[in-house]
Amino acid sequence: MIYLYAITGPLTEPPEEQGLAGAPLETVGVGSLTAVYSSHEQLELRPDVESAWAHEHAVEAVMSSQTVLPARFGTTFPGLDELRDALIPHADALERRLEELEGCVELAVRIDPLIPIDGQMADGRQYLMEKLFAQRRREALAESALACLMEFAVASRVAPTPSSGETVSISYLVQTREVRRFSRAVARLQTRWPEFALSCTGPWAPYSFVTDEPALSTSTEAEIA
């Protein structure tokens, strides 16, 4: 079985990093693309912390030297032939996307309300009002953050991700040279909005930008058309 980590441009040697279950990374060229994968006799893929970081480390190993399109977690093929067959119809779109993403990384911004609404509040009406007010403040901050951080970004996507809950989660595509300025802008936003906790993690591979779908897409499907 083949587990796919990433697609990239020409790559002469596999990165020296271990993949899932400690398997070495391997590469196969398809036209001008290279698929980075690991081979497994048997792989029982568990969605746990170790597997998540193993996938990420493999992606980062490629990203350290060139532009990369990370694969969706859990993408497997019975063998190399099937991987090639799946890759070929998308090759043009993937090559184009790799060019467009050159020099860019993804930064993840998360906006959490610091003061949780008290569920024990006696008055149901007051609870709802508080909740509505908090929601409006969060939306205002998200809008302000979007506008202010876009100064340092190429593109952005607001993700209604399953883990979000009360959190607003925004992905930014940022040129590598702008990462520090972007990061400082998040710190400034945090000072301006003390009632929220802002976090900024990355640089990630461009997981949220593997297709050129318009920003603010509510779709969680990242299928290449």
Next chain:
Amino acid sequence: MSIGTTASDGLASHGSRDVALIDLVDRLLAGGVVLGGDITLAVADIDLVYVSLRALISSVPVTGAGR
């Protein structure tokens, strides 16, 4: 192109490693290229990841995640 820092180094991060894990899982499960291979994770598995992540999130002191 050379990128000096990566997410797992956390050098550009304002969040804790737990926040980075949540951001990573969001991206792994909803982002990335889908080539029409088998996505071996069942929906139930994905729900399970998020249930355990929520437990993690609630144990993260969010005040510390700001900087």
